[in-house]
Amino acid sequence: MEWSHPAPRMREFVLAMRAIWNTWLTGEKLEFRGEYYTHTLMTPFFTPAASDLDGFGPPKVFLAGVGELMTEVAGEVCDGFLCHGFTTERYLREVTIPALERGRAKAGKTMEGFEIIGPSFVVTGTSDEQMEAAAAGTRQQIAFYGSTPAYKGVLELHGWGGLQEELNALSKQGDWVKMGTLIDDEILNTFAVVGPPESIAPELATRYGDVIQRISFYAPYKSDPERWRAVMDALSSV
Numbered sequence: 001m002e003w004s005h006p007a008p009r010m011r012e013f014v015l016a017m018r019a020i021w022n023t024w025l026t027g028e029k030l031e032f033r034g035e036y037y038t039h040t041l042m043t044p045f046f047t048p049a050a051s052d053l054d055g056f057g058p059p060k061v062f063l064a065g066v067g068e069l070m071t072e073v074a075g076e077v078c079d080g081f082l083c084h085g086f087t088t089e090r091y092l093r094e095v096t097i098p099a100l101e102r103g104r105a106k107a108g109k110t111m112e113g114f115e116i117i118g119p120s121f122v123v124t125g126t127s128d129e130q131m132e133a134a135a136a137g138t139r140q141q142i143a144f145y146g147s148t149p150a151y152k153g154v155l156e157l158h159g160w161g162g163l164q165e166e167l168n169a170l171s172k173q174g175d176w177v178k179m180g181t182l183i184d185d186e187i188l189n190t191f192a193v194v195g196p197p198e199s200i201a202p203e204l205a206t207r208y209g210d211v212i213q214r215i216s217f218y219a220p221y222k223s224d225p226e227r228w229r230a231v232m233d234a235l236s237s238v
Contacts (some may be wrong), residue, residue: 006070007067007069007070007072007073008035008036008073009036010063010070010073011073011076011077012034012035012036012037013036013037014061014063014073014077014078015032015034015077016032016034016037016039017061018058018061018077019031019032019039020032020039020042021058021059022058023042023047024042024047024048024053025053025057025058029042030042060079060080060115061077061078061079061080062074062078062079062080062081062082062115062117063077063078063080063081063082064081064082064083064084065081065082065084066084066086066087066150066151066153066154067150067153068095068099068153069099071095071096071099071100071103072099072100072102072103072106073103074100074103075099075100075101075102075103075104075106075107075114076103076104076106076107077103077107079113079114079115080114080115080116080117081096081100081114081115081116081117082117082118082119083096083116083117083118083119083212084119084145084151085119085120085121085141085145085218086142086145086146086148086151086154086191087118087154087191088154088157088158088190088191089207089208090157090158090190091153091154091157092118092208092211092212093211094157095153095157097111097116097211100114100116115213115214116211116212116213117212117213117214117215117216118208118212118214118215118216119215119216119217119218120192120193120204120207120208120215120216120217120218121138121141121142121191121192121193121218121219121220122192122193122194122200122217122218122219122231123135123138123188123192123193123194123195123219124193124194124195124196124197124199124200124219124227124231125196125197125227126196126197126226126227126230130227133221133222134219134221134223135188135194136180136221137219137220137221137222138188138191138192138219138220138221139180139181139183139188140176140177140179140180140183140220141218141220142183142187142188142191142192143167143176143179143180143182143183144171144176144179146163146164146167146183147164147167147168147170147171147179148164148168149164149168151164152164158187158190160187163182163187166182167179167182170182193207197227197228197230197231197234198230198231198234200231200234200235201231201234201235201237201238202234202238204235204238205238209238217231
């Protein structure tokens with residue numbers, strides 16, 4: 001598929017999809033004509049039976065993103081936003097949420113009822129060996145994302161913009177192990193919640209409790225159920 005203007009294209013994709021759903025729900029003729037997508041025909045074969053739609057409105061639409069333009073699109077045409085794992089608390093508060101608010105304002109809406117979901121890197125363990133292995137795996141994953149040019153803005157916000165070029169160069173050489181060694185403790189602790197299982201839930205709540213409605217764990221390393229059971233128990237009481 002042709003690569004062009006990803007944010008405007010995604011915006012129109014969501015609007016086109018909603019137009020199709022509206023036709024199903026109301027019976028109105030499908031008449032969507034955009035710059036990238038045109039939908040003007042809805043046959044009975046593809047139209048759900050009215051009885052299958054009774055009591056249901058259109059599904060909620062969530063969009064993931066990192067850059068400001070795509071995030072703004074999510075605020076304008078979606079019902080929620082999926083934060084990328086390569087997100088820091090500062091980036092979420094200073095870049096992501098303002099972009100979502102701009103998008104909501106374009107649509108004449110507020111953030112009321114808009115849902116933000118955030119996966120967070122978590123480094124935890126019940127022994128020094130587990131902690132070291134978890135930290136190493138997470139450093140490599142952060143380095144991989146950090147090598148992506150489109151995510152440079154996250155690093156730049158923290159004054160680490162030069163790291164992106166270095167990581168990118170190493171990725172082209174296939175030196176994945178060395179990339180992980182460039183993620184020092186400051187960077188690791190900025191992107192990830194690091195600590196024993198019982199400390200994870202309180203720290204997640206401190207960082208994101210007032211702005212994220214749902215959260216998941218991003219743990220790019222081998223783990224075990226017992227390690228996470230303590231985390232889940234702590235989350236249930238937050």
